[in-house]
Amino acid sequence: MKYAIFLGCTVPVRNLSYELSARRAAACLGVEFVDIPEFSCCGYPTRSVHHETSLLLAARNLALAEERGLDICTLCSACTSVLTEASRKLATDEGLLEKVNRSLGAVGRRYLGKVRVKHLARVFYEDVGPDAIKNAVKRPLDAFRIASHYGCHYLKPSEIYDRFDHPEVPKSLDELVTATGAQAVDYATKKECCGGAILAVDEELALRMARAKLDDIKASGADAINLICPFCSVMYGANQRKIQTKYGAKYDLPIMYYPQVLGLALGIDAEELGLSQNPVKPRAILAKIS
Amino acid sequence: MERGSSAEKDGVVVTVLDPKFKYEIATEPGGENIKYCFQCGTCTSGCPVAELDGKYNPRRIIRMAILGMRERVLSSDFIWLCSTCYTCYERCPQDVRITEVMNALKNMAVRAGYVHPAFRAQAELIAAHGRLYEVDEFTNEKRAELGLPTLPSGSPEVAEIYGMTGLASLLSGKGA
Numbered sequence: 001m002k003y004a005i006f007l008g009c010t011v012p013v014r015n016l017s018y019e020l021s022a023r024r025a026a027a028c029l030g031v032e033f034v035d036i037p038e039f040s041c042c043g044y045p046t047r048s049v050h051h052e053t054s055l056l057l058a059a060r061n062l063a064l065a066e067e068r069g070l071d072i073c074t075l076c077s078a079c080t081s082v083l084t085e086a087s088r089k090l091a092t093d094e095g096l097l098e099k100v101n102r103s104l105g106a107v108g109r110r111y112l113g114k115v116r117v118k119h120l121a122r123v124f125y126e127d128v129g130p131d132a133i134k135n136a137v138k139r140p141l142d143a144f145r146i147a148s149h150y151g152c153h154y155l156k157p158s159e160i161y162d163r164f165d166h167p168e169v170p171k172s173l174d175e176l177v178t179a180t181g182a183q184a185v186d187y188a189t190k191k192e193c194c195g196g197a198i199l200a201v202d203e204e205l206a207l208r209m210a211r212a213k214l215d216d217i218k219a220s221g222a223d224a225i226n227l228i229c230p231f232c233s234v235m236y237g238a239n240q241r242k243i244q245t246k247y248g249a250k251y252d253l254p255i256m257y258y259p260q261v262l263g264l265a266l267g268i269d270a271e272e273l274g275l276s277q278n279p280v281k282p283r284a285i286l287a288k289i290s
Numbered sequence: 291m292e293r294g295s296s297a298e299k300d301g302v303v304v305t306v307l308d309p310k311f312k313y314e315i316a317t318e319p320g321g322e323n324i325k326y327c328f329q330c331g332t333c334t335s336g337c338p339v340a341e342l343d344g345k346y347n348p349r350r351i352i353r354m355a356i357l358g359m360r361e362r363v364l365s366s367d368f369i370w371l372c373s374t375c376y377t378c379y380e381r382c383p384q385d386v387r388i389t390e391v392m393n394a395l396k397n398m399a400v401r402a403g404y405v406h407p408a409f410r411a412q413a414e415l416i417a418a419h420g421r422l423y424e425v426d427e428f429t430n431e432k433r434a435e436l437g438l439p440t441l442p443s444g445s446p447e448v449a450e451i452y453g454m455t456g457l458a459s460l461l462s463g464k465g466a
Binding site: 007008009010012013014016019020023035037038040041045046047048049050051052053056057060103106107108109152153156157158167168191192193195196197198200201202205206208209212274 | 318319338370371372374375394409410411416420424425432436441445448450451452455456460
């Protein structure tokens with residue numbers, strides 16, 4: 001299990017604890033990561049503005065991994081969707097691949113269409129597997145109730161992800177949580193979008209989207225929200241205080257990245273998983289562990 | 291029904307509608323299936339944005355586009371309110387691929403000179419730094435402290451791609 005690790009834009013600058021815990025937890029389970037410094041933005045943010053530019057940015061990133069003979073493991077769900085879709089299209093549409101390569105040639109790159117892309121959570125789910133995780137657990141998190149937020153681009157559009165999990169009845173994150181010994185909490189708005197993509201267009205509306213879900217998760221009695229996307233973490237973590245102030249609510253609901261949940265169960269020290277850097281600190285959870 | 295600026299009295303002016311608009315959308319990447327829409331409303335009923343604010347209504351936007359309301363659709367802020375969650379895309383019984391249709395409309399809007407300021411800012415940041423956020427010295431110091439590899443602070447190849455596709459000139463307002 002060897003992948004080029006694709007950090008994207010937000011993780012390596014603003015969500016270092018996600019990157020830190022991903023590297024530590026993966027190494028613990030035999031997933032090897034190779035860094036490619038030339039990786040750029042995946043192309044997702046330019047998709048709405050200029051389709052061709054977005055495709056070329058994605059193809060360039062795929063070419064960089066291919067040069068090293070590696071598949072890609074992504075941390076951000078938006079990177080996952082744009083890179084997966086590009087890899088799918090370029091693997092099946094020779095005309096498009098040729099056209100893309102004419103442009104990539106100008107920056108000294110060429111893509112043959114060989115790279116596959118997987119989100120970190122899918123790597124844990126498919127390559128490692130819940131059973132192997134269960135066997136590797138040193139400190140079962142059985143005192144915790146954890147609500148998973150799947151987000152959108154991890155599972156949709158489902159046709160580009162081989163339907164490895166069902167977009168309407170997802171279970172992979174819950175199974176990954178259960179594998180750590182924690183209780184996976186179900187809640188009504190489980191599949192709803194965080195609103196991150198429209199935060200800069202209509203902040204109020206985006207915050208209302210996140211708020212509805214925070215209300216629901218709080219009511220479910222969960223100790224923490226399990227996240228796998230840095231954009232979702234902006235909505236539920238970084239903006240949680242803002243939502244509380246704006247709507248007079250009180251959540252104090254810690255967010256945790258899945259590799260942090262997993263890392264704790266694997267016995268990795270909380271500090272090494274960057275837990276003290278999370279926007280809403282999981283103090284109660286850590287107190288229960290130590 | 292839209293009213294033209296040259297409307298005499300209060301009559302509905304059908305001529306301001308552009309019957310070719312839907313065909314144009316269908317040639318845009320992502321817009322191919324727009325004409326399959328039979329207005330069932332499944333998209334809007336499952337849309338998390340429409341649920342909270344009626345100014346975004348995918349069924350209505352598609353209807354307006356098919357009717358040929360070019361300017362109204364391309365110049366409106368509502369097309370930028372799609373959260374790209376793909377719920378409508380998954381559920382659409384006609385495979386209209388609404389999320390992609392919205393992307394196609396946004397691409398066309400940009401070419402018509404209506405780029406939303408937030409999306410313009412994002413595109414410009416990526417051209418300048420290769421990423422949405424600049425990896426500055428401070429970030430690299432923090433990364434090194436945590437034992438994470440340092441990252442280059444820009445990507446000349448990304449800027450070159452912007453030049454090649456015409457996005458750089460589109461953003462600077464010089465046209466593609």
